[in-house]
Amino acid sequence: MSPTDLRVSLGPLSLAYPIVNCSGTLDLFELAATVGEEVLRDPPVAAYVPKTVTLAPRSGNPPPRIVETPGGMLNSIGLPNAGVEAFIGTDLPRLLRLPRPLILNVGGFSPGEYALAAGRLRSALDMLTEGQVPDGARQPGWVTKVGLELNVSCPNVHSGCMSIGTDPAETSAAVRAVREVWPGLLVVKLTPNVTDMAAVARAAEDAGASALSLVNTFKGLVLDRHTLRPYLGGGTGGLSGPAIKPLALRFVYEVFRECGLPIVGMGGVSTVRDVVDFMACGASVVAVGSAAFQDPWLGARLAVDLARVLGERGWEPADLVGKAHE
Numbered sequence: 001m002s003p004t005d006l007r008v009s010l011g012p013l014s015l016a017y018p019i020v021n022c023s024g025t026l027d028l029f030e031l032a033a034t035v036g037e038e039v040l041r042d043p044p045v046a047a048y049v050p051k052t053v054t055l056a057p058r059s060g061n062p063p064p065r066i067v068e069t070p071g072g073m074l075n076s077i078g079l080p081n082a083g084v085e086a087f088i089g090t091d092l093p094r095l096l097r098l099p100r101p102l103i104l105n106v107g108g109f110s111p112g113e114y115a116l117a118a119g120r121l122r123s124a125l126d127m128l129t130e131g132q133v134p135d136g137a138r139q140p141g142w143v144t145k146v147g148l149e150l151n152v153s154c155p156n157v158h159s160g161c162m163s164i165g166t167d168p169a170e171t172s173a174a175v176r177a178v179r180e181v182w183p184g185l186l187v188v189k190l191t192p193n194v195t196d197m198a199a200v201a202r203a204a205e206d207a208g209a210s211a212l213s214l215v216n217t218f219k220g221l222v223l224d225r226h227t228l229r230p231y232l233g234g235g236t237g238g239l240s241g242p243a244i245k246p247l248a249l250r251f252v253y254e255v256f257r258e259c260g261l262p263i264v265g266m267g268g269v270s271t272v273r274d275v276v277d278f279m280a281c282g283a284s285v286v287a288v289g290s291a292a293f294q295d296p297w298l299g300a301r302l303a304v305d306l307a308r309v310l311g312e313r314g315w316e317p318a319d320l321v322g323k324a325h326e
């Protein structure tokens with residue numbers, strides 16, 4: 001029997017298999033510093049999603065920033081990053097050398113700020129790839145290599161981000177503003193901390209999104225057992241890990257019915273069973289998040305397992321997507 005072909009498309013990006021990482025959970029360059037450069041020549045994901053970048057530099061939230069919980073972990077990192085100009089100078093050139101498509105990730109505090117950051121990335125890509133528009137093509141050449149994910153769902157900052165992603169009108173304004181300057185794949189990462197995610201998903205779709213990432217972390221709280229005050233420096237945090245898988249699956253299942261966009265499913269993925277479940281509920285691509293802290297190679301291993309599971313049924317990835325709805 002011939003090996004199962006796991007190739008999938010996400011907009012203009014072509015992925016060798018339908019597994020990527022969640023933004024902020026896998027730093028390939030940090031990993032290379034400990035395990036060696038080989039991981040940069042063969043990264044364990046089909047497309048690489050770096051950590052969220054914002055227009056201006058941010059120092060993030062005070063420590064402690066992470067705490068374990070039963071079945072998961074709570075983080076309050078607070079979006080530390082060196083800002084989009086430093087990202088363009090330092091990170092973007094080495095990211096472009098990775099032998100994988102990229103999905104850059106941008107956060108912001110107003111629709112205009114998302115557009116400014118996306119516009120800077122677009123100009124930098126045009127320059128770095130000399131990728132103006134190839135003869136006869138309507139889009140820059142890098143469009144098949146680089147996509148953009150809008151993080152309108154970080155739960156750990158007091159304005160912007162999640163307060164945009166909980167409001168369909170604000171989400172629409174941010175997506176519309178970015179669409180003006182960004183010609184490629186535009187993924188919008190939604191928050192589960194809402195009562196009606198489908199309304200936000202439809203707003204993103206109408207404003208020009210090309211795909212959705214479901215879901216970011218669930219806002220939660222852990223107390224310091226001695227002081228009985230909030231343990232994390234930022235007060236509350238975002239819950240991830242196995243505990244959230246059924247909650248995340250419910251959102252993928254419901255949004256798949258309500259909205260026509262491809263879905264990148266995530267939330268507590270650590271086994272091939274999880275990958276199969278997310279795809280059956282409607283995810284075209286599945287992302288590995290906090291489980292990669294324990295096993296950075298998990299994404300590539302899950303791809304091997306997925307090929308076996310699909311091969312047993314004689315299926316391609318597309319045969320599995322949405323099966324739970326039949």
Ligand code: RRO
Pocket residue numbers: 024052075076077078079080107151153154155156216217238239
């Ligand atoms: O940096 C963070 O605290 C963070 C971000 Br940007 C996010 O999108 N989700 C999350 O759980 N933490």
